[in-house]
Amino acid sequence: MSLSRSASVCVYCGARPGRDPAFAAAATDLGTALAARGWRLVYGAGDVGLMGIVARSAQSAGGETFGVIPVHLMNMEVGKRDLTQFVVTETMHERKKVMFMNADAVVVMPGGAGTLDEFFEVLTWRQIGLHEKPIFLLDTNGYWQPLIALMDHLIAQGFADASLKDFVTLCADVPSLEEALRVALS
Numbered sequence: 001m002s003l004s005r006s007a008s009v010c011v012y013c014g015a016r017p018g019r020d021p022a023f024a025a026a027a028t029d030l031g032t033a034l035a036a037r038g039w040r041l042v043y044g045a046g047d048v049g050l051m052g053i054v055a056r057s058a059q060s061a062g063g064e065t066f067g068v069i070p071v072h073l074m075n076m077e078v079g080k081r082d083l084t085q086f087v088v089t090e091t092m093h094e095r096k097k098v099m100f101m102n103a104d105a106v107v108v109m110p111g112g113a114g115t116l117d118e119f120f121e122v123l124t125w126r127q128i129g130l131h132e133k134p135i136f137l138l139d140t141n142g143y144w145q146p147l148i149a150l151m152d153h154l155i156a157q158g159f160a161d162a163s164l165k166d167f168v169t170l171c172a173d174v175p176s177l178e179e180a181l182r183v184a185l186s
C-alpha cells in the first residue's frame, strides 16, 4: 500500500480497561507507537477505558487523532473534544462507517461486545470482497485466543472458508504489531 498522505490506523478497543493491567499498558504503548510513526489514530472518540488510554497516549506523544462518536454516547463514553478532529454522528452505523472510511488499517485491541461487533463487521466486509484493508488482532496475553478458536470452529464445521483466517493477522504484542503495520502501510 503506497499512500500520498500519512497513514491512518483505526483502533477498536474496550470502553473499559479490562482486568489485566497488560491491556492498559498495551493501549499506552500503541498510542505512543502510532504517534511516533506519524500514523493518525482513528477511534471511537471516547475518554473511557482502553479507548481513552490509547487516545491520551497518542496525544501526549504528539500524534494526530480522529475520533467519531454518536450523539447519544457523548455522555456515556465521555466524548473527547480535544482530538485533532472530532466528529459526532447521529447513529452507531454512521460512526462505524466514518471510522472505517478514514482508515487504512484496522487494529482490534482487547475489548467487549462492541469491539467484537466492530471486528466482525470489517471481517465480514472483507470476506465478501468489499475492502482489502488489513485487520490486526492485538493478542495481549492471549486475549483473542478464544476468538481464534471460534474462527477455527466455524471453518471446521463448514460455515466459513479456511481463508477467513487469512484476513486477520494476529500480533502477540505492540512491537510485533508495529512492525506488521509498517509492512502493511508501506
Ligand code: AMP
Pocket: 013, 014, 015, 016, 044, 046, 073, 077, 092, 093, 095, 096, 111, 112, 113, 114, 115, 116, 117, 118
Ligand atoms: P466494548 O468493546 O463493548 O467496550 O465497546 C467498544 C466500543 O464499541 C464502544 O465505543 C461502543 O460504543 C462501541 N460499539 C458497541 N456497539 C457498537 C455498534 N453496534 N456500532 C458502533 N459502535 C459500537
